[in-house]
Amino acid sequence: MRDIRLLDASFNPGALIGPFTHANPGLGGVCTFVGEVRPEDDVEMLELSHYAPLTFPGMEDLADQAFSRFDLMGLLMIHRTGLMHPGEPIVCVSAAARHRRGAIDAVDFCMDHLKSAAWFWKREKRSDGWHWIEPRGADFLDRARWDK
């Protein structure tokens, strides 16, 4: 079961996992990662912008790569755009596989690519205004692990 979505409104990851799991009968394991807006410093809001002609096709391509690289039965990949407050989910990736390693690695792979190689631009609103956020060095190193 494959479900790739770009959402411009708040979503509840918990409500998606049950149906996703049931849609993959015979699975051996499900791994789910949910990323949320971190309530830290003086971050009031986070905004994710995207470019429609590239962003969603890029997510579909990433899903294709995950299916060809790992022994997957199903993949759920949901990414937000627009304005979000601390504590709100930004991203949810869930993978179903016959064996745990396929599910865990597929989620890790998708997240590393969504962080630093997908067509999104992120900025935070703090008390002194908006600040654009670039991936940290660690994010690039995380993604580079998959090039080996």
Place this chain on the structure above:
Amino acid sequence: MTVTIVFLGPLQDIAGEASLEVAAPLDWAGLLDKVDPEVAEQLRDDRVNVACSGRVLSDKHSLRAVDGDEVALLPPVSGG
């Protein structure tokens, strides 16, 4: 006979607008000439990509946009 230049992420702040219509055709030199000098400087950075008609160019210097094309200027990304 126009090409639409779309500014993404921080480039939108620098350009002060979301998009700009210029005369077609448009090549790399024309692009650097048409955008704000500060945007042009950013464009020379290897980490800034250029897409034409929804396809990211492997070599942005080879840009050849024709009438109706949308040219997107893509600074370093950050998601998740």
